[in-house]
């Protein structure tokens with residue numbers, strides 16, 4: 001009985017999420033509601049939702065992000081200074097022929113040397 005109630009609360013709260021969030025963010029939302037739900041239950045709930053394809057997961061800066069919508073997530077990382085920039089990439093149509101199946105969401109990690117570091121290199 002208690003578990004059903006917990007699940008209802010979690011389902012209700014996750015519907016309000018429209019940006020990327022971490023398990024900790026979600027845990028804080030639940031705490032604000034004065035609900036006693038442990039972080040382990042939160043993790044379990046989120047992972048189950050990912051398995052059911054109702055939630056999408058991304059990895060950002062060694063953290064796992066979730067989204068209720070099929071958002072795209074792309075990074076450009078500098079190999080020299082390790083700074084990371086987010087990119088707006090709307091589609092991966094150029095990969096259509098490579099993928100036999102349906103794309104749900106995607107994450108891209110592009111590595112290079114940032115402008116700042118390129119300028120520094122030129123000075124030597």
Ligand SMILES: [Zn+2]
Nearest residue numbers: 055056104105
């Ligand atoms: Zn997905």
Ligand SMILES: [Zn+2]
Nearest residue numbers: 059060061075
């Ligand atoms: Zn990111």
Ligand SMILES: [Zn+2]
Nearest residue numbers: 078081114117
């Ligand atoms: Zn750099």
